[in-house]
Amino acid sequence: MTPRVAQMGLGAFSLLFFAFIYAPLLIIIVYSFNSNPVNMMLWDHFTLEWYTGLFGLSERGPEIGDQNRSLYLESTDQMLHALRTSLTVAAFTTTIATVVGTATAIALNRFRFRARRFYNGFMLLPMMMPDIVLGIGLLIFFVTIGLNLSIVTIIIGHCTFLISYVFIVVQARIAGIDPALEEASADLGASEWVTLRKVLLPQLAPGILGGALLAFVISMDDLVITYFIAGTESTTLPVFIFGMIRRGVKPEINAIATLMILASVIIAGFGLWLRARKTD
Amino acid sequence: MALRRDSVVLGVLLAPVTIFLGVFFLVPLLIIAVFSFLTPGLYGGVEWSFYHWNYGRIFGWADGIEEIYEPVYLQILFRSLAFGVLTVALCLVLCYPVAFWVARLPERARLFFLFLVALPFFSSLIVRLYAWLLILKPSGVLNETLIALHIIREPIELLYTPAAVVLGMVYVMVPFMFLPLYAAIDNLDRSLVEASMDLGANRRQTFLKVILPQTIPGIIGGSVIVFIPSVGNFVVPDVLGGAKGLMVGNLVEQQFLSARNWPFGSALSMLIMSVVLAVLLLATARARKAGGQA
Numbered sequence: 001m002t003p004r005v006a007q008m009g010l011g012a013f014s015l016l017f018f019a020f021i022y023a024p025l026l027i028i029i030v031y032s033f034n035s036n037p038v039n040m041m042l043w044d045h046f047t048l049e050w051y052t053g054l055f056g057l058s059e060r061g062p063e064i065g066d067q068n069r070s071l072y073l074e075s076t077d078q079m080l081h082a083l084r085t086s087l088t089v090a091a092f093t094t095t096i097a098t099v100v101g102t103a104t105a106i107a108l109n110r111f112r113f114r115a116r117r118f119y120n121g122f123m124l125l126p127m128m129m130p131d132i133v134l135g136i137g138l139l140i141f142f143v144t145i146g147l148n149l150s151i152v153t154i155i156i157g158h159c160t161f162l163i164s165y166v167f168i169v170v171q172a173r174i175a176g177i178d179p180a181l182e183e184a185s186a187d188l189g190a191s192e193w194v195t196l197r198k199v200l201l202p203q204l205a206p207g208i209l210g211g212a213l214l215a216f217v218i219s220m221d222d223l224v225i226t227y228f229i230a231g232t233e234s235t236t237l238p239v240f241i242f243g244m245i246r247r248g249v250k251p252e253i254n255a256i257a258t259l260m261i262l263a264s265v266i267i268a269g270f271g272l273w274l275r276a277r278k279t280d
Numbered sequence: 281m282a283l284r285r286d287s288v289v290l291g292v293l294l295a296p297v298t299i300f301l302g303v304f305f306l307v308p309l310l311i312i313a314v315f316s317f318l319t320p321g322l323y324g325g326v327e328w329s330f331y332h333w334n335y336g337r338i339f340g341w342a343d344g345i346e347e348i349y350e351p352v353y354l355q356i357l358f359r360s361l362a363f364g365v366l367t368v369a370l371c372l373v374l375c376y377p378v379a380f381w382v383a384r385l386p387e388r389a390r391l392f393f394l395f396l397v398a399l400p401f402f403s404s405l406i407v408r409l410y411a412w413l414l415i416l417k418p419s420g421v422l423n424e425t426l427i428a429l430h431i432i433r434e435p436i437e438l439l440y441t442p443a444a445v446v447l448g449m450v451y452v453m454v455p456f457m458f459l460p461l462y463a464a465i466d467n468l469d470r471s472l473v474e475a476s477m478d479l480g481a482n483r484r485q486t487f488l489k490v491i492l493p494q495t496i497p498g499i500i501g502g503s504v505i506v507f508i509p510s511v512g513n514f515v516v517p518d519v520l521g522g523a524k525g526l527m528v529g530n531l532v533e534q535q536f537l538s539a540r541n542w543p544f545g546s547a548l549s550m551l552i553m554s555v556v557l558a559v560l561l562l563a564t565a566r567a568r569k570a571g572g573q574a
Contacts, residue, residue: 018393021396021397021451022396028410100296100300103292103294103297107290111289125305129556130529132532132549133312134308136532136545136549137311140312141304159304160300192289193289217401221405223515224515228537241410242519264403272395
């Protein structure tokens with residue numbers, strides 16, 4: 001085999017690899033516009049019905065029936081409620097995890113103390129623990145201490161592992177910052193707090209923003225931990241979709257899924273833009 | 281670097297994480313360990329008395345009076361381990377050549393393809409799994425295509441098979457393998473590769489003796505990151521697997537949400553946790569050894 005042929009083979013394999021990653025997502029997007037309500041894989045004609053239906057805008061055809069229509073609207077309501085819950089959880093979780101994770105990264109990188117090595121290893125554990133173990137551990141814990149499962153327990157659950165993610169991202173940033181400026185600030189008489197706030201934090205901002213973005217995205221996507229500790233009243237969007245898939249697939253899922261893919265592309269693009277700005 | 285010693289500031293910075301993870305991470309893990317030795321109550325509760333039959337049911341010392349030994353639990357555990365190893369192996373085989381290819385592209389193309397690999401990180405796991413449900417089901421894309429091409433006449437059973445579970449896990453885990461591998465391959469010392477070729481080694485020898493050893497840290501890192509969530513996975517087998525694709529994660533979920541036998545579910549989770557800790561210890565030992573050599 002000549003190097004040229006080997007190189008072409010490598011290229012072809014790689015393009016197939018990317019097709020493998022993206023073809024399934026494209027299939028969802030294409031079929032979200034298919035009007036066939038019975039067999040959604042059989043192409044009927046182009047429609048936006050599933051999208052307008054998601055927001056309660058469409059008058060469905062006679063094939064749905066009045067009884068099903070109320071059922072359908074109810075599930076739309078539930079979905080929007082789940083989306084709201086997801087956003088609320090992600091907002092609180094991101095805030096808490098960002099503050100705590102950043103504080104930890106500063107402590108472990110700028111202070112000398114005995115348990116430093118222990119903390120450095122320990123902070124990785126919540127990321128490595130399989131989510132089902134963390135999920136049932138929290139479930140038993142909350143039930144044992146008598147805390148009702150609610151949106152609060154979801155936020156607590158998400159924070160347990162997202163603090164570590166923020167910590168890792170901020171840690172990577174802080175390690176690259178020269179402490180000379182902070183030393184100068186201290187030499188010039190600024191207190192420890194003032195130095196942290198006015199000298200270190202502004203330099204850390206891009207790392208903190210990156211960590212927060214990551215925490216937000218993972219929180220929005222978490223299924224397993226939320227599944228165990230959500231209780232009956234508060235369902236997040238991934239848990240809702242999981243339930244929908246388990247009960248039997250309806251065409252609306254394609255539309256929801258497409259919107260979620262779109263949202264992820266926008267968020268990823270935003271993250272990339274942040275990184276590009278950081279290097280400027 | 282001069283490290284500071286102000287203990288008040290340090291305390292304020294470290295207190296939140298210590299309290300939070302102590303209460304909501306360490307205590308729950310300890311509670312699982314405790315619960316795995318408690319007696320299951322009649323209606324889904326627990327009795328606070330010592331009970332080793334939860335493990336007896338799994339490992340075979342149940343006497344048939346208190347609990348019955350069922351070899352199926354160990355079988356499912358081994359199946360989960362096998363699925364995890366298979367997922368790691370397939371991810372490696374898929375990602376290694378592609379990471380190589382991407383690493384040699386010109387800058388702009390490289391960034392583009394790296395973005396394409398990273399994008400699934402931002403998209404929902406359940407949505408990506410759902411896509412495979414559409415592809416694999418009897419009236420799904422794959423069956424319809426194969427029938428249209430006259431390769432098969434009747435839809436074949438693709439969904440709810442062990443293969444579907446492994447495929448689904450490979451699909452969701454592939455980015456986690458790619459990035460550590462890419463980092464290792466990108467850091468390759470090219471001059472060593474050239475030297476090896478100049479000195480008369482063929483491509484195979486160069487790969488085995490020069491390239492592969494240098495990328496071992498990336499291979500180990502990616503394998504650990506893929507293996508751990510695979511072994512404990514319950515969503516992928518739940519969506520794509522049938523009875524033959526059941527994994528230990530599904531057993532845990534059943535014990536907690538339908539059978540309501542929390543002590544037994546805790547014992548099963550202790551197995552997952554032991555596997556994870558064993559893998560982490562092995563990997564860190566290996567990394568330390570590699571670090572010592574350098």
